[in-house]
Amino acid sequence: MAKALAVKPDYGVDAPAVMRNLFLIGGFLWLLVFITPAHIHIGPADLLFHYPLAWTGSFLLVEGFLFLIYVKFGKFRHRDFMLSLYRWRGDERVLDVGCGRGLLLAGAAKLVPDGHATGIDVWSNVDMGANSAEATQHNLDLEGIAGRCSLVSAGAQQMPFEDATFDVIVSNLCLHNIYDKPTRQRALAEIARVLRPGGLALISDYKLTTAYAAQFREMGFVVTMKWGSFATTFPPLRVVIARKP
Ligand SMILES: C[S@@+](CC[C@H](N)C(=O)[O-])C[C@H]1O[C@@H](n2cnc3c(N)ncnc32)[C@H](O)[C@@H]1O
Structure with missing residues (x-):
């Protein structure tokens, strides 16, 4: 079936795979933090595993949101x-x-x-x-x-x-x-x-x-x-x- 043409100009998403990966990988790292039981403890498992995952996941998610702000508003x-x-x-x-x-x-x-x-x-x-x-x-x-x-x-x-x-x-x-x-x-x-x-x-x-x-x-x-x-x-x-x- 033919795709309907947009009725408003659409200037698209720059590097869509980059944006998708920032959200997917960031979200996945946070999922790992939550599904592993030791996340409630403060100890070596947190220092070696949960904190790095949480920090990296947060970093990627923040980058994803900043990129989304650029695509929706910033680029104009x-x-x-x-x-x-x-x-x-x-x-x-x-x-x-x-x-x-x-x-x-x-x-x-x-x-x-x-x-x-x-x-x-x-x-x-x-x-x-x-x-x-x-x-x-x-x-x-x-x-x-x-x-x-x-x-x-x-x-x-x-x-x-x-x-x-x-x-x-x-x-x-x-x-x-x-x-x-x-x-x-x-x-x-x-x-x-x-x-x-x-x-x-x-x-x-x-x-x-x-x-x-x-x-x-x-x-x-x-x-x-x-x-x-x-x-x-x-x-x-x-x-x-x-x-x-
Ligand atoms: C991230 S997009 C930016 C598009 C637009 N300038 C904007 O700001 O919305 C990069 C564009 O550069 C084009 N591009 C990549 N390599 C190119 C080349 N060698 N010659 C001309 N265009 C190219 C891509 O096809 C794409 O449309």
Whole structure:
């Protein structure tokens, strides 16, 4: 039977298996604490077994809840924070690298009524739940901005765009998913290539941001970095702000 299409935009769950495992393993460790009878005693069994299990289980459950807060609320605040780092004219050509289900892409498209927003992705379902060009297109339709958006199915490391095509390039939680360092570096070089001189790249990630900044500096960009909110982004996200000379 065909799946009913959502009537509200749904920007999905990032890394769904990670979230599931945090709750499953955390819950399982607490179950072990409760089903083993010695949990009521204070003694060697508690010190060696129950306390480490309880602490580790609690740690994983707290991480799971913080991640859930990011997915449900924090990522919208982080998107707004990222987009506030650039002063929009309204006619820019924007690229969202690893757009997933279109969170940043839709946000940027709303800021460029006379411009165009392009999202590029390989639609990995490991990195983003129920990820597909169709799901993203449906979100863009529901947001009423499909007319000034396009989706491209390709990897960040080999983009099918001319040099200097975009005024602004944004990316959130994408590049760390390219595990191989030379390929990741090629993706950053591609971002530099397709950005116009004077254009701005805003690259947000939870790790490797120092390496991204160093590579941009080597390519002659002027680079600063800013942390997102520690209250609502988990894991904490840092944005590399790189201006092309
Ligand atoms: C965690 S999701 C984040 C999606 C979106 N940026 C957001 O913040 O909601 C990471 C996205 O990067 C995409 N991705 C992973 N490797 C990629 C690559 N080599 N080129 C383009 N996109 C990639 C995945 O398919 C996924 O959509």
